[in-house]
Amino acid sequence: MSRLDSMLRRLSAQRDGLNWAAGQIADLPGDVLDMGLGNGRTYDHLREILPDRRIRVMDRVLQCHPSCVPPEADFLMGEAEEMLDRLADEGARFALAHYDFGQGIKADDVAEAARLSPRIARVMAPGGLLVSGQPLTGFEQVPGPETIARDRYLFYRA
Numbered sequence: 001m002s003r004l005d006s007m008l009r010r011l012s013a014q015r016d017g018l019n020w021a022a023g024q025i026a027d028l029p030g031d032v033l034d035m036g037l038g039n040g041r042t043y044d045h046l047r048e049i050l051p052d053r054r055i056r057v058m059d060r061v062l063q064c065h066p067s068c069v070p071p072e073a074d075f076l077m078g079e080a081e082e083m084l085d086r087l088a089d090e091g092a093r094f095a096l097a098h099y100d101f102g103q104g105i106k107a108d109d110v111a112e113a114a115r116l117s118p119r120i121a122r123v124m125a126p127g128g129l130l131v132s133g134q135p136l137t138g139f140e141q142v143p144g145p146e147t148i149a150r151d152r153y154l155f156y157r158a
């Protein structure tokens, strides 16, 4: 598969997965966490589909499209370990979290996701949903929407 095809599959899986997850948490109160602001695409989508939720977003750098700059109070700028610990100490418990860290080197991305998983677990509400581009550990994997191949995007319940 070309990298172009792979990227198209990833983007549509993100959109379908986030849309599906937004419906799944309709009865679960709580904020939303987007791990990896990047260009701001998934953050912008979450804002659109969950307009009544507070959306916190994390990245080590602010380099998104100007239309997607988050409010200062919602942007966690820094390394994931430190930011997740800060959220846990604040008592944050998310109903939905999207994991989109990574740099496209599979072995490194998988290792980072495994390393961060225990810290992510500390900030999830019981029954909260995780939507992830990388395998996470220590959560119950659940089937996502049928339009997404099982290995393309992953879904977990905390």
Ligand SMILES: C[S@@+](CC[C@H](N)C(=O)[O-])C[C@H]1O[C@@H](n2cnc3c(N)ncnc32)[C@H](O)[C@@H]1O
Pocket (backbone or CB within 6 Å): 035, 036, 037, 038, 039, 040, 041, 042, 043, 058, 059, 060, 061, 078, 079, 080, 081, 100, 101, 102
């Ligand atoms: C694939 S991009 C995110 C794309 C974004 N969700 C979008 O839709 O535009 C991954 C982002 O995660 C950030 N990142 C990766 N590992 C990180 C870490 N350990 N701590 C903080 N930020 C990290 C990178 O700086 C990068 O901007």
